[in-house]
């Protein structure tokens with residue numbers, strides 16, 4: 001099996017993502033694929049043949065939602081609706097998995113009346129609509145292709161056919177204006193969209209200067225989002241965001257969802273689920289999702305209350321919470337430190353995750369000899385602060401800083417697994433094992 005076939009299978013088995021095409025027939029000015037230097041190894045697999053798709057479908061897991069059009073590996077995921085056999089692919093999935101939710105990410109450019117009927121036919125379905133811009137001409141300017149129907153029509157059809165959907169917006173409003181953003185949020189709200197994710201357009205040192213956010217734009221967008229959150233009832237999140245506290249706070253509740261019907265509200269702090277204490281947002285969210293009819297203890301304006309969430313096991317209750325950290329990370333680290341008989345652990349983390357992981361360690365890892373190292377993205381630089389885009393050379397740069405003041409020879413270094421693929425290679429094809437070879441310090445990825 002060649003490397004590309006391996007990634008195809010890993011993508012399906014590990015992430016429950018079914019790749020169908022790398023083509024998209026758009027040319028978004030913010031698209032990261034346009035900005036990557038040649039040393040970044042990502043794979044364009046073209047259009048997968050029906051034969052290959054049919055080989056992959058049986059490897060999907062019917063207990064998890066089936067995802068199409070999202071990228072979790074180095075495969076370039078394109079626009080699924082531009083695959084000429086996409087209807088047949090959906091029907092084939094449905095035939096093998098009659099009740100599993102299919103989640104499709106699309107820019108909507110290929111949707112037409114026929115497609116809405118198909119989507120209704122293959123429910124349960126969830127659409128992540130990368131809408132970005134409302135105005136047809138502005139959308140063409142930003143995405144290179146605005147499709148046949150304007151976003152307002154697509155949203156109306158989603159509402160008409162009662163299709164579950166979420167809106168996502170890469171905010172380039174210094175080019176498209178604030179009016180377009182608010183008008184778009186308003187249309188999504190009135191057309192029964194479930195949630196809106198707004199993204200700051202990331203840029204690197206390879207990005208052309210005209211596409212970089214102007215100074216002050218990110219603060220202005222934060223203020224605007226706060227304003228919209230007060231004005232509209234649809235949950236709106238802004239990403240990436242620096243989470244300042246571990247408190248398991250509810251950041252939004254989807255309208256008419258189980259959580260909404262049970263009386264949960266934005267701002268509630270979840271303290272316990274079925275009487276078990278939860279430490280982080282991720283713990284709270286995952287525990288609630290796993291359970292049937294959990295009793296959720298919350299703090300609302302300082303007063304403790306209990307709410308029964310009537311739901312099935314594994315069902316999403318409709319809570320919107322930012323992703324912070326899974327507290328079981330500490331148990332794993334403790335296990336590795338014990339088994340490797342290392343004196344101390346050095347946990348290399350992204351700049352984005354540093355504060356929150358630091359709080360977790362301070363509060364809940366008192367007996368653990370562990371120190372955190374914030375790793376800067378020197379390779380990509382710009383606004384990049386997430387662990388998934390760190391490279392081996394960034395970790396080596398951070399190591400030099402630490403090794404210049406202390407000896408780590410008896411210690412254990414823990415690098416974030418998200419920066420490496422299933423075989424341990426970073427985005428420039430360097431294996432994490434090189435880190436141990438070059439530094440002489442025992443190294444694992446977690």
Ligand code: SF4
Nearest residue numbers: 024026027028031107
């Ligand atoms: S639709 Fe997605 S893959 Fe295509 S150009 Fe836009 S951002 Fe890039």
